[in-house]
Amino acid sequence: AGGGSADTWARTFAPYLTKYIPGNPEIVIANRAGAGGLIVANYLQESATRDGLEMGTLQRNNFLAPLLAVEEDVPFDPTKVTHLGSLSREMQVLFTYGPEPMVNTLEEALNTPLILGGTAITEENVTYPMLVNELAGAQFEIISGYGSSDETYLAIERGEVDGRAASYDSTLRGNLERWTNEGLLHIFMQFGFERDPALPEVPTVMEAIGDDPNAASLVRLMLIPQELGRPFVLPQGVPEDRVAALREAFEEAAHDPEFQERVAAFGSSIQLVDGEEIQAMSEEIMATSPEIVERVVGGGGWRSAPGSYQLEAYTDFGMLAAAGDALVIILTPERLGFLCIGVLAGLVIGILPGIGGLTGFALLMPFTFTMEPYSAFAMLLGMASVTATSDTIPAILFGIPGTAASQAVVIEGRPMTERGEAGRALSAAYSASLLGGLFGALILAV
Structure with a gap:
């Protein structure tokens, strides 16, 4: 959607990418909002031209959607598009909003019935808190169905929910940056295998689940998309020479000093993930055993998980x-x-x-x-x-x-x-x- 993270990355990156594509073509940004990014994902897989003239940015949650969306048919398959690369690796965090932290320790976080808001049912801001409920026995009440992140932030400010899950990078810009600077945003858990150097005092989801190896396998499946960051893709079937040229241009643009300075000004950094690595991670996700998928979705799917509720967009808001x-x-x-x-x-x-x-x-x-x-x-x-x-x-x-x-x-x-x-x-x-x-x-x- 316009103004969202994917849109911001695409508009910021486009002027530098065109510098390194042979012929320096003009890149036009066309937003296709909806369904947590699956609208554009399905378009690229099914309808986009196969000549290299159309590319797109995907949401990380799109990669798990075919496995987790039990109640809906998700036709998108991340192995059926051609990956150019990604500009970053992401890390999700859980936070609460208010003048004082609502929880101060891992034990408090797992035993306090916090109300967390979220968007689509397959989005990380919904599935990650559910993961903590399922594997660590947390008591989060998850309200999903908000139409966008901005709507969720408004709900937080109105006091409808206590907080939500978001990428750590997003807490350094926009509304969340303002909350952070004003001391209103309090991160109490991070989703990573180890504590990030930027958050040395914040416990990880791995610490929350303990030493259960089966739980660790589930967590790995759920955290792989974070490694995907902000993936850029082409439709499958683009001629190999054009794919090679676009991948080379993507890597050169990612290392452009001016682009890296501009990204640094946003409080972020470039952590390049090449297309072949994303392709391999996509294949690993889609090759997940049915047993693990069954445990992740719990038979009835995330929608039926205890403590989670799905809003009909706008209806309940009035x-x-x-x-x-x-x-x-x-x-x-x-x-x-x-x-x-x-x-x-x-x-x-x-x-x-x-x-x-x-x-x-x-x-x-x-x-x-x-x-x-x-x-x-x-x-x-x-x-x-x-x-x-x-x-x-x-x-x-x-x-x-x-x-x-x-x-x-x-x-x-x-x-x-x-x-x-x-x-x-x-x-x-x-x-x-x-x-x-x-x-x-x-x-x-x-």
Whole structure:
């Protein structure tokens, strides 16, 4: 999704990758959000062109989804795409939010009934806490089904949940960086085989499960995706010479000094994983024995695990909460700016007879192809919201309807203008439009 980690990595890396691809082609970022990254994963596997002109970034959870999604058919198979490489190795952590830590020791963490939020049921921010519940006897209550990480963070700030699982890298930027700097984010467990040097005081999941070898095998399966980091892939079937050229360009771009400096400015670093290594890890995942998979999914799957609940996106939040989340998303200077641009464009389009909203969409749509999705939607929404208002102006002043919807206004509006009552006619038309809009919104809400 636009603005997410995968999108940020792709947009940051693209200018450097194109420098090392023969011919220096322009790279256009096209977001395909949804299903925890499986929308783009399935597209690359099934529909993308096999000429090397389309590549994508996958989510780590996509690699385990075919094994864990018991109640859903996940057609994606990570061995059926060609891996270019990854720019990082990730590590997940569990954290709580608040002025004081909710747990201070490993024993407290396993025995305190914390409420943790999460997104899709196959995402690491859901499966990893469940893993601790299953193998270490923790008492986490896991609320999954939030539409995005941003929605989960809003739920944390509202007090709906106590915390969540997230990559350690993500705690160094954005909202989580602000929480960290303000002393509100408290990491109490890390998902790694050993303690990371950056978190020497934080216990690992391996410490939580003890010396059980069967449990260790399950943990290895679950932690392999962290080694995958942020994988970039091609569709299977791309000619080998093009795959080799793109892999070479990927490695050279990853070592570009300017790119590494830019990544360091984000509080992160490059830990290159080559395509062959990711291909091997994908094959290891898909070759997991049925016995281990059965134990991981527990027969009924993660969804039926005790202490976990699946939200229907937005339904349980209610319309007002969803509207509040949307308001938070739109109230940024950049998106408000594009909203204003759309409003101005809509005013002009409505005033010019014969153009109308559909033509306006056609005119503005090409500009949205390389835009961040929320900004693009704001611009189109601004345009559409005023087109049906400004078309009244030529209908009343000149007797020429701006669109078909304003034809009726000509009947009484134009004669009023001829009598010197143009202001009154416009006021009446806009008042009727306001009342009609409010009534329609009320009917939709009910």
